Amino acid sequence: MAKILYVEDNPQNMRLVRKILVASGYAVIEAVNGLSGLAAAQQEKPDLILMDVNLPDISGLEAAQRLKTAPETAPIPIIALTANAMHGDRETALASGCDGYLAKPVMKTELLNAVALFLKKSHADQPAAVPANTPPQPSHALE
Numbered sequence: 005m006a007k008i009l010y011v012e013d014n015p016q017n018m019r020l021v022r023k024i025l026v027a028s029g030y031a032v033i034e035a036v037n038g039l040s041g042l043a044a045a046q047q048e049k050p051d052l053i054l055m056d057v058n059l060p061d062i063s064g065l066e067a068a069q070r071l072k073t074a075p076e077t078a079p080i081p082i083i084a085l086t087a088n089a090m091h092g093d094r095e096t097a098l099a100s101g102c103d104g105y106l107a108k109p110v111m112k113t114e115l116l117n118a119v120a121l122f123l124k125k126s127h128a129d130q131p132a133a134v135p136a137n138t139p140p141q142p143s144h145a146l147e
Protein backbone atom coordinates (compact mmCIF):
# COMPACT_ATOMS: atom_id res chain seq x y z
CA MET A 5 0.00 0.00 0.00
CA ALA A 6 1.52 3.31 -1.05
CA LYS A 7 1.87 5.89 1.73
CA ILE A 8 0.96 9.48 0.88
CA LEU A 9 1.72 12.51 3.04
CA TYR A 10 -0.80 15.33 2.60
CA VAL A 11 0.28 18.72 3.95
CA GLU A 12 -2.85 20.90 4.16
CA ASP A 13 -4.19 23.48 6.62
CA ASN A 14 -7.77 23.51 5.31
CA PRO A 15 -9.80 20.82 7.14
CA GLN A 16 -12.37 20.52 4.33
CA ASN A 17 -9.71 19.91 1.68
CA MET A 18 -7.98 17.47 4.01
CA ARG A 19 -11.19 15.50 4.54
CA LEU A 20 -12.09 15.41 0.86
CA VAL A 21 -8.66 14.40 -0.44
CA ARG A 22 -8.15 11.85 2.34
CA LYS A 23 -11.51 10.27 1.51
CA ILE A 24 -10.60 9.98 -2.19
CA LEU A 25 -7.15 8.53 -1.48
CA VAL A 26 -8.29 6.07 1.20
CA ALA A 27 -11.14 4.85 -1.03
CA SER A 28 -8.50 4.13 -3.69
CA GLY A 29 -6.38 2.05 -1.31
CA TYR A 30 -3.70 4.56 -0.30
CA ALA A 31 -2.55 5.14 3.27
CA VAL A 32 -2.71 8.85 4.16
CA ILE A 33 -0.49 10.69 6.64
CA GLU A 34 -1.68 14.19 7.54
CA ALA A 35 0.20 17.36 8.43
CA VAL A 36 -1.50 20.72 8.98
CA ASN A 37 1.47 23.05 8.42
CA GLY A 38 4.84 23.18 6.67
CA LEU A 39 7.10 22.38 9.61
CA SER A 40 5.07 19.39 10.78
CA GLY A 41 5.00 18.31 7.13
CA LEU A 42 8.80 18.33 7.04
CA ALA A 43 8.96 16.32 10.26
CA ALA A 44 6.40 13.80 8.98
CA ALA A 45 8.28 13.40 5.69
CA GLN A 46 11.52 12.64 7.55
CA GLN A 47 9.92 10.23 10.01
CA GLU A 48 7.47 8.41 7.76
CA LYS A 49 9.35 8.41 4.41
CA PRO A 50 6.13 8.53 2.37
CA ASP A 51 6.04 7.35 -1.25
CA LEU A 52 4.53 10.66 -2.38
CA ILE A 53 3.79 14.10 -0.92
CA LEU A 54 0.81 16.31 -1.77
CA MET A 55 1.81 19.83 -0.73
CA ASP A 56 -0.61 22.72 -0.28
CA VAL A 57 1.20 25.93 -1.27
CA ASN A 58 -0.51 28.32 1.16
CA LEU A 59 0.32 27.11 4.66
CA PRO A 60 0.22 29.04 7.97
CA ASP A 61 3.96 28.83 8.74
CA ILE A 62 6.43 28.26 5.91
CA SER A 63 4.96 28.04 2.40
CA GLY A 64 4.52 24.71 0.70
CA LEU A 65 7.12 25.78 -1.86
CA GLU A 66 9.69 26.49 0.83
CA ALA A 67 8.86 23.14 2.43
CA ALA A 68 9.37 21.47 -0.97
CA GLN A 69 12.74 23.19 -1.39
CA ARG A 70 13.88 21.96 2.02
CA LEU A 71 12.71 18.41 1.29
CA LYS A 72 14.54 18.38 -2.04
CA THR A 73 17.81 19.60 -0.50
CA ALA A 74 17.80 16.89 2.21
CA PRO A 75 19.30 13.66 0.79
CA GLU A 76 16.89 11.38 2.69
CA THR A 77 13.74 13.12 1.41
CA ALA A 78 14.96 14.36 -2.01
CA PRO A 79 13.77 11.27 -3.96
CA ILE A 80 10.15 11.58 -2.73
CA PRO A 81 7.93 13.00 -5.50
CA ILE A 82 6.05 16.18 -4.48
CA ILE A 83 2.84 17.41 -6.11
CA ALA A 84 2.02 21.03 -5.26
CA LEU A 85 -1.63 22.01 -4.75
CA THR A 86 -2.68 25.62 -4.92
CA ALA A 87 -5.85 27.69 -5.13
CA ASN A 88 -3.91 30.45 -6.90
CA ALA A 89 -4.24 29.11 -10.41
CA MET A 90 -2.40 32.11 -11.81
CA HIS A 91 -0.20 32.00 -14.86
CA GLY A 92 3.30 31.08 -13.79
CA ASP A 93 2.31 29.16 -10.65
CA ARG A 94 3.17 25.88 -12.27
CA GLU A 95 6.64 27.15 -13.20
CA THR A 96 7.15 28.51 -9.67
CA ALA A 97 6.14 25.18 -8.15
CA LEU A 98 8.45 23.23 -10.44
CA ALA A 99 11.32 25.67 -9.81
CA SER A 100 10.90 25.03 -6.07
CA GLY A 101 11.56 21.37 -6.62
CA CYS A 102 8.00 20.10 -6.90
CA ASP A 103 7.65 17.28 -9.42
CA GLY A 104 4.09 18.14 -10.39
CA TYR A 105 1.36 20.67 -9.91
CA LEU A 106 -2.43 20.55 -9.47
CA ALA A 107 -4.73 23.59 -9.30
CA LYS A 108 -7.52 23.64 -6.72
CA PRO A 109 -10.30 22.74 -6.65
CA VAL A 110 -8.76 19.33 -7.16
CA MET A 111 -10.90 16.96 -9.20
CA LYS A 112 -11.02 13.32 -8.14
CA THR A 113 -9.92 11.81 -11.47
CA GLU A 114 -7.19 14.40 -11.97
CA LEU A 115 -5.85 13.79 -8.46
CA LEU A 116 -5.84 10.00 -8.78
CA ASN A 117 -4.22 10.15 -12.23
CA ALA A 118 -1.44 12.42 -10.95
CA VAL A 119 -0.85 10.28 -7.85
CA ALA A 120 -0.67 7.07 -9.93
CA LEU A 121 1.64 8.70 -12.47
CA PHE A 122 4.15 9.95 -9.91
CA LEU A 123 4.14 6.74 -7.89
CA LYS A 124 4.85 4.85 -11.11
CA LYS A 125 7.59 7.32 -12.11
CA SER A 126 9.37 7.04 -8.78
CA HIS A 127 9.28 3.25 -8.99
CA ALA A 128 10.64 3.48 -12.53
CA ASP A 129 13.84 4.88 -10.96
CA GLN A 130 14.41 1.38 -9.62
CA PRO A 131 14.53 -0.68 -12.85
CA ALA A 132 14.07 -4.07 -11.13
CA ALA A 133 10.57 -3.07 -9.96
CA VAL A 134 9.28 -2.29 -13.46
CA PRO A 135 7.57 -5.12 -15.38
CA ALA A 136 9.03 -5.64 -18.85
CA ASN A 137 5.72 -4.93 -20.58
CA THR A 138 5.10 -1.53 -18.91
CA PRO A 139 4.22 0.95 -21.68
CA PRO A 140 6.10 4.29 -21.78
CA GLN A 141 4.49 6.96 -19.59
CA PRO A 142 3.34 10.28 -21.09
CA SER A 143 5.72 12.97 -19.87
CA HIS A 144 3.26 15.84 -20.25
CA ALA A 145 0.29 14.40 -18.36
CA LEU A 146 0.02 17.40 -16.02
CA GLU A 147 0.25 20.14 -18.63
Ligand code: MN
Nearest residue numbers: 013056058059
Ligand atom coordinates in the same frame (compact mmCIF):
# COMPACT_ATOMS: atom_id res chain seq x y z
MN1 MN B 1 -3.77 26.29 2.60
